[in-house]
Amino acid sequence: MLNILKLKKIMFVLGFLFSSQLFATTIVDTVNQNEYVGWWDSYSYTHDLNDDGFVLGSALSGTLEVSVADDGGYFDLWETILFTVEDFDFDTGGVTFGNGFSGDLEVNALGALNSDGYLDIIVSSVFGDFYVGDSVLTVEVPAPGMFLLFGFAALGIAVGRKKRQS
Numbered sequence: 001m002l003n004i005l006k007l008k009k010i011m012f013v014l015g016f017l018f019s020s021q022l023f024a025t026t027i028v029d030t031v032n033q034n035e036y037v038g039w040w041d042s043y044s045y046t047h048d049l050n051d052d053g054f055v056l057g058s059a060l061s062g063t064l065e066v067s068v069a070d071d072g073g074y075f076d077l078w079e080t081i082l083f084t085v086e087d088f089d090f091d092t093g094g095v096t097f098g099n100g101f102s103g104d105l106e107v108n109a110l111g112a113l114n115s116d117g118y119l120d121i122i123v124s125s126v127f128g129d130f131y132v133g134d135s136v137l138t139v140e141v142p143a144p145g146m147f148l149l150f151g152f153a154a155l156g157i158a159v160g161r162k163k164r165q166s
Contacts, residue, residue, distance in 0.1 A: 024060055024140040027052045031135040036071065042124035047137040050117035057114045060140045062105040066123065067133035070098065079128030085121055086112045095126065100133070113139065 029047045037043045049059075068081060079098040086109050094103065105113065113119050123132045 025143045027054055027139045027141055029137045029139075031137075033132060033134065035132045036129070037123060037125050037132055038129045039127070040125055041129075042122055043132050044120065044122040045135065047119040047121070047135065048117065049113065049119075049137070049139060054117050054139070054141065056117055058141045059105075059110055059114050060142070062110065062113065062137060062139035064101065064103060064105060064109075064119070064121070064135070064137050066101040066121065066135045068096075068098070068100040068123075069131040069133055071129050071131055073129060079130050080126040081128075081130065082124040082126050083121065084124065085109045085119065098128070098130070105139075 027049055029049055029052055031045055031047060033045065035043045035045075047064075064085065066083060070079070081096050081098070081101075083093040083096070083101040085093040085105070094101065105119075109119060119137060121135065
């Protein structure tokens with residue numbers, strides 16, 4: 001009977017320790033920019049999550065939003081914009097017609113982000129000219145070790161009770 005009680009306590013503490021992986025927090029990285037992209041030109045930039053407390057390999061999911069503004073010149077009716085995120089594979093990037101980009105990070109982009117904490121973006125003009133505005137990368141990561149502390153507290157209480165019983 002006593003062994004079952006000990007086993008239940010140990011399982012409770014272990015479950016509590018690993019439950020921190022179930023709760024996620026967000027890291028938001030914003031690249032403030034206002035860069036002109038001419039006809040058939042491109043502009044590249046990088047999101048760096050390493051300066052925001054990012055732990056490599058911890059990204060669970062994410063979204064990328066890139067704003068685009070018209071330059072107001074002539075022949076600006078059909079701007080076609082190619083967004084390349086990491087590699088040209090249409091995994092995360094895509095083509096828009098005069099609009100910004102908003103999408104979830106897929107396998108290739110998440111893998112690149114988890115490997116080094118950087119996400120490379122290339123915005124290319126297929127047709128037309130425009131301004132690339134702010135880019136916002138939002139990434140879900142496991143919550144900090146708050147639950148780990150609660151787990152250690154529960155373990156301390158269990159050990160304290162065991163010493164009292166002896």
